Amino acid sequence: MLNRFSITRSLRHRWLYPVISITLTLSIVLSSTIATLAIPLPELIFRGVQVIQLSNLSARQEMAIGEQINQELLSKQVKLFRNQDAQNYINQIGQRLAQASDRPNIPYTFQVIDDRNVNAFATMGGFVYIHTGLIAAADNEAELASVMAHEIGHIAGRHAIKQMRQAAIAAGVATAVGADQNKLVQIGVELALNRPKSREAEYEADRMGLGTLIRAGYAPRGAVDFMAKLLKSGSPPTIISTHPATGDRISAMQRLLDPSMLNSGYGLDSNSYRATVERILS
Ligand SMILES: [Zn+2]
Numbered sequence: 001m002l003n004r005f006s007i008t009r010s011l012r013h014r015w016l017y018p019v020i021s022i023t024l025t026l027s028i029v030l031s032s033t034i035a036t037l038a039i040p041l042p043e044l045i046f047r048g049v050q051v052i053q054l055s056n057l058s059a060r061q062e063m064a065i066g067e068q069i070n071q072e073l074l075s076k077q078v079k080l081f082r083n084q085d086a087q088n089y090i091n092q093i094g095q096r097l098a099q100a101s102d103r104p105n106i107p108y109t110f111q112v113i114d115d116r117n118v119n120a121f122a123t124m125g126g127f128v129y130i131h132t133g134l135i136a137a138a139d140n141e142a143e144l145a146s147v148m149a150h151e152i153g154h155i156a157g158r159h160a161i162k163q164m165r166q167a168a169i170a171a172g173v174a175t176a177v178g179a180d181q182n183k184l185v186q187i188g189v190e191l192a193l194n195r196p197k198s199r200e201a202e203y204e205a206d207r208m209g210l211g212t213l214i215r216a217g218y219a220p221r222g223a224v225d226f227m228a229k230l231l232k233s234g235s236p237p238t239i240i241s242t243h244p245a246t247g248d249r250i251s252a253m254q255r256l257l258d259p260s261m262l263n264s265g266y267g268l269d270s271n272s273y274r275a276t277v278e279r280i281l282s
Contacts, residue, residue: 066125069188081112086280100215103156118237122151142222142267149212153205219265
């Protein structure tokens, strides 16, 4: 015992630590990635590319990719609504919901997009986008908040990451092990704008969204009423195509809710909501 102890002690030269840890890290990284990456790892390193392990994405990496997707979206694809009152109003509702959500421990960014199509979407790492068309289509704050809580549910469920992983593998730019971060950002932008999420992801976001809505103090009927209204409208709004299976989702939500609790909570005053909307959207 004493011998082994003294050998261990003699190994504790300061210079040895980095050498051992670098060698260990390199051999783990090389053995696990070279065989499976679509683009060979040495080539990626040569190009200075950051390789992201999608199967084991940390919250910090998720937020970094979300931030990059956000910059890409705002610079080319979507137009931020230039009214600070509207941004403040949405952010204040969003932060209240985020605190009551299943994932309150990351920062959230809520932004109003200047677009008349009724839609909302979330990417990853706390980024949520609400169209002006959706704010206008809601009849009260509980309805608006229900959609925002649903989008927070997508972030809590890490749905965009799962979708991104599948899309990256299908496109041949990654394996389950890793991919080039810039390629992932391009895929993230494409997914945010054009690709519906799976039915399973929708049900999960609905379930988590309802819990969030209720815990934040809103009347849960906002969720059911708003979805029913979207289904009834003559031409289906964009949000139906980006968030599929709406009819079944209404019955699934109704099964989760106690009918006597539908009206208990805040946010059903449509007059005050209309006044707010008039002020912030005009
Ligand atoms: Zn959804």
